[in-house]
Amino acid sequence: AQTVTQSQPEMSVQEAETVTLSCTYDTSESDYYLFWYKQPPSRQMILVIRQEAYKQQNATENRFSVNFQKAAKSFSLKISDSQLGDAAMYFCAYSEEGGADGLTFGKGTHLIIQP
Amino acid sequence: EAQVTQNPRYLITVTGKKLTVTCSQNMNHEYMSWYRQDPGLGLRQIYYSMNVEVTDKGDVPEGYKVSRKEKRNFPLILESPSPNQTSLYFCASSFQGVGQPQHFGDGTRLSIL
Numbered sequence: 001a002q003t004v005t006q007s008q009p010e011m012s013v014q015e016a017e018t019v020t021l022s023c024t025y026d027t028s029e030s031d032y033y034l035f036w037y038k039q040p041p042s043r044q045m046i047l048v049i050r051q052e053a054y055k056q057q058n059a060t061e062n063r064f065s066v067n068f069q070k071a072a073k074s075f076s077l078k079i080s081d082s083q084l085g086d087a088a089m090y091f092c093a094y095s096e097e098g099g100a101d102g103l104t105f106g107k108g109t110h111l112i113i114q115p
Numbered sequence: 116e117a118q119v120t121q122n123p124r125y126l127i128t129v130t131g132k133k134l135t136v137t138c139s140q141n142m143n144h145e146y147m148s149w150y151r152q153d154p155g156l157g158l159r160q161i162y163y164s165m166n167v168e169v170t171d172k173g174d175v176p177e178g179y180k181v182s183r184k185e186k187r188n189f190p191l192i193l194e195s196p197s198p199n200q201t202s203l204y205f206c207a208s209s210f211q212g213v214g215q216p217q218h219f220g221d222g223t224r225l226s227i228l
Binding site: 045050103 | 148150155156157158159160163173174203205207213214216217219221222
């Protein structure tokens with residue numbers, strides 16, 4: 001079974017600084033998807049970024065970017081110019097290519113933004 | 116507006132009293148699923164459905180039932196709720212399969228006393 005590990009239960013960063021959230025996963029598949037979801041206090045689940053494993057280029061969405069290292073099975077999220085609105089739980093998630101099974105989530109990282 | 120709607124948002128009930136959490140999406144999505152979120156455990160899939168009349172178990176299906184009689188609706192049924200089912204529940208949908216971005220509902224907080 002696939003597993004997703006987020007080794008940082010909590011991270012803190014100063015406003016306007018850059019922070020990196022770690023995620024590693026375990027799979028024997030070669031084609032899959034990786035995601036980062038944000039869950040603010042409102043508890044909504046918001047897709048931040050999506051990476052297709054067959055693409056070597058790292059996905060980027062505005063201030064959010066990933067460092068996808070397929071051989072190392074690592075998928076970290078970098079948030080640049082951190083803003084107060086970035087404070088949330090962040091979940092890393094994995095899914096197989098063409099799979100019907102659901103997303104496999106990590107346990108989450110609580111990100112605190114210090115003003 | 117494209118959305119996944121869950122009801123109720125909050126519910127406190129007692130052990131053994133059957134309840135249903137409804138989920139409806141207006142995006143003509145084929146794939147729908149239910150997750151539960153517990154502190155320190157992240158989200159875990161309960162059931163999923165690839166299309167109408169097609170449902171399958173996820174990682175934690177015990178104590179739950181689902182049905183998919185219409186494409187837009189995917190209710191979660193707790194026939195005899197127990198306190199260990201106290202959790203935050205999310206419904207999600209996507210056009211096809213789980214590899215595509217999932218649209219999540221706003222969550223349902225269930226407390227079983």
